[in-house]
Amino acid sequence: MASRNALSAGASLLGRILSRNQRAATAVASRKLSGAASYGAAAAEKELENPLTPPVEIKYTKLLIDGKFVDSISGKTFATHDPRTDEVITHVSEGDAADIDVAVKAARKAFDEGPWPKMHAHQRASILNRFADLLEQHGEELAALDALDSGKPYEQALYAEMPTTVRNFRYFAGWADKIHGRTIPTDSGHFAYTLHEPVGVCGQIIPWNFPLVMFAWKVAPALACGNTVVLKTAEQTPLSALRAGALALEAGIPPGVVNIVSGYGETAGAALSHHMDVDKVAFTGSTEVGKKVLEAAAKTNLKKVTLELGGKSPFIVCEGADVDKAVELSHFALFFNQGQCCSAGSRTFVHEKVYDEFLEKAKERALKRVVGDPFRSGVEQGPQVDREQFNKVLGYIKAGQDEGARLITGGSRLGSKGFYIKPTVFADVEDHHKIFNEEIFGPVQSVTKFSSVEEVIKRANRTHYGLAAGIFSPNIDDINTLSRGLRAGSVWVNTYDVFDPTLPFGGYKQSGLGREKGIYALDNYTEVKVVVMPLSNPAWQ
Numbered sequence: 001m002a003s004r005n006a007l008s009a010g011a012s013l014l015g016r017i018l019s020r021n022q023r024a025a026t027a028v029a030s031r032k033l034s035g036a037a038s039y040g041a042a043a044a045e046k047e048l049e050n051p052l053t054p055p056v057e058i059k060y061t062k063l064l065i066d067g068k069f070v071d072s073i074s075g076k077t078f079a080t081h082d083p084r085t086d087e088v089i090t091h092v093s094e095g096d097a098a099d100i101d102v103a104v105k106a107a108r109k110a111f112d113e114g115p116w117p118k119m120h121a122h123q124r125a126s127i128l129n130r131f132a133d134l135l136e137q138h139g140e141e142l143a144a145l146d147a148l149d150s151g152k153p154y155e156q157a158l159y160a161e162m163p164t165t166v167r168n169f170r171y172f173a174g175w176a177d178k179i180h181g182r183t184i185p186t187d188s189g190h191f192a193y194t195l196h197e198p199v200g201v202c203g204q205i206i207p208w209n210f211p212l213v214m215f216a217w218k219v220a221p222a223l224a225c226g227n228t229v230v231l232k233t234a235e236q237t238p239l240s241a242l243r244a245g246a247l248a249l250e251a252g253i254p255p256g257v258v259n260i261v262s263g264y265g266e267t268a269g270a271a272l273s274h275h276m277d278v279d280k281v282a283f284t285g286s287t288e289v290g291k292k293v294l295e296a297a298a299k300t301n302l303k304k305v306t307l308e309l310g311g312k313s314p315f316i317v318c319e320g321a322d323v324d325k326a327v328e329l330s331h332f333a334l335f336f337n338q339g340q341c342c343s344a345g346s347r348t349f350v351h352e353k354v355y356d357e358f359l360e361k362a363k364e365r366a367l368k369r370v371v372g373d374p375f376r377s378g379v380e381q382g383p384q385v386d387r388e389q390f391n392k393v394l395g396y397i398k399a400g401q402d403e404g405a406r407l408i409t410g411g412s413r414l415g416s417k418g419f420y421i422k423p424t425v426f427a428d429v430e431d432h433h434k435i436f437n438e439e440i441f442g443p444v445q446s447v448t449k450f451s452s453v454e455e456v457i458k459r460a461n462r463t464h465y466g467l468a469a470g471i472f473s474p475n476i477d478d479i480n481t482l483s484r485g486l487r488a489g490s491v492w493v494n495t496y497d498v499f500d501p502t503l504p505f506g507g508y509k510q511s512g513l514g515r516e517k518g519i520y521a522l523d524n525y526t527e528v529k530v531v532v533m534p535l536s537n538p539a540w541q
């Protein structure tokens with residue numbers, strides 16, 4: 001019953017999109033991929049050859065600094081590509097160290113002299129709520145920009161990612177006037193109280209897999225606490241944040257409070273993490289780059305650092321599980337967003353008693369997955385974000401085959417244009433296989449067998465990551481033992497990828513430092529000051 005309740009996914013935003021899309025997707029799937037679905041179906045190929053025109057006009061391509069959209073100092077631009085075709089969508093101003101410096105100066109001025117940190121907190125909340133309203137009103141446009149730039153299904157961007165983006169701003173707007181310290185009794189006859197003050201200028205570096213959601217996770221808590229920000233978007237997906245930046249100005253967020261610099265990691269990103277006048281940096285991306293960001297902070301001004309990094313999360317299907325539901329949820333846990341999720345359930349552990357049935361049904365489900373133009377209704381999976389990721393995923397598929405994992409479906413590109421990959425499932429994957437240890441970040445499910453809860457805890461924890469874990473079981477004893485035994489920042493039981501703004505998110509081990517979202521995020525964006533004074537006049541007064 002517990003699993004049925006959870007699977008109805010009423011509590012999960014992504015669960016809602018899952019079930020909403022599922023109905024549409026199943027209908028499209030059966031229409032497009034009748035019987036034993038074939039990717040080579042002429043109709044599907046033809047659709048991929050002739051992509052739809054996205055319902056969006058691109059209005060903002062310059063850097064947003066000090067309330068104005070400006071060219072980069074070097075005058076350079078870079079192309080952003082449509083992953084459906086690899087054609088250029090548009091050219092965007094390319095910020096580098098010089099632009100980061102100007103943006104940091106604007107953010108510093110807005111912090112030191114501007115109204116934002118000092119205004120009544122309820123006024124900050126009103127402005128943030130107005131910003132949330134504008135984001136909501138422009139939901140279709142913003143979702144289309146993300147779908148175009150990243151290849152994610154437009155319906156997923158519109159029905160799952162836009163609402164969570166808006167909710168994050170509303171949630172943190174609600175905190176703005178509730179951030180306060182305590183009075184503290186002392187043993188020494190002093191009166192003491194704490195003030196929770198903004199950290200200052202916050203550098204924020206985000207990835208390409210969820211451009212707007214990452215924008216919201218970073219910007220909303222920083223602004224609610226009274227900070228100013230310089231945000232560096234991912235070079236693959238610069239468009240939606242620039243549009244959101246224009247809406248931030250329209251909402252009344254003062255100039256210099258939100259600065260947005262498009263550019264590359266080695267130049268603009270590194271300049272931000274090394275900048276001597278940035279007080280804090282929040283980064284989401286690969287563990288490899290996360291280490292560089294931490295090193296940059298250590299080598300410069302010891303800016304505070306939070307990191308949300310990679311994962312290799314286990315999804316565990318226990319004895320007694322309803323196999324159809326386990327297959328559906330594990331499929332969602334891995335394939336959501338083309339498999340490009342830091343929290344992807346990318347190691348599927350299945351109890352030996354249900355293993356064979358699970359494999360057969362997991363293959364069937366992967367074959368039914370609707371891969372196609374992200375602007376077509378009912379599509380569950382679009383192309384990978386760019387050529388680099390596409391080649392990387394195909395490289396992992398080859399490594400899986402070379403190392404002896406059993407490929408049961410997929411295993412190659414789909415079509416001849418763009419970065420589409422067939423939903424792929426490997427069976428009998430062993431713990432030492434590369435595909436079981438490294439973050440693939442693609443539509444590749446790796447399934448392995450286990451015999452006992454004790455065994456699976458040991459194997460699931462045998463990784464340097466610790467971001468998330470999924471448990472699928474009807475048995476409360478197994479659920480309790482597993483949820484306490486797994487070393488991960490989020491454990492989803494009979495559900496997956498629940499990203500409510502109220503819940504903290506972050507990693508154990510090399511999956512990160514600190515927590516984003518929820519009340520825990522406020523700690524990242526505030527300094528604590530203690531003020532101490534004597535209770536009675538001291539002799540020297």
Ligand SMILES: NC(=O)c1ccc[n+]([C@@H]2O[C@H](COP(=O)([O-])OP(=O)(O)OC[C@H]3O[C@@H](n4cnc5c(N)ncnc54)[C@H](O)[C@@H]3O)[C@@H](O)[C@H]2O)c1
Pocket residue numbers: 205206207208209232233234235263264265266268269270273284285286287289290292293308309310311341342389439440441
């Ligand atoms: N945890 C996540 O949410 C997440 C997101 C994206 C990618 N990844 C992982 O990272 C892999 C590589 O993808 P990627 O290259 O886009 O990730 P990445 O870590 O290189 O990029 C993430 C962000 O960091 C910036 N960056 C890159 N080098 C930098 C540097 N030296 N200093 C400061 N900022 C820098 C990038 O420009 C981008 O904005 C993926 O295959 C995946 O495994 C994880």
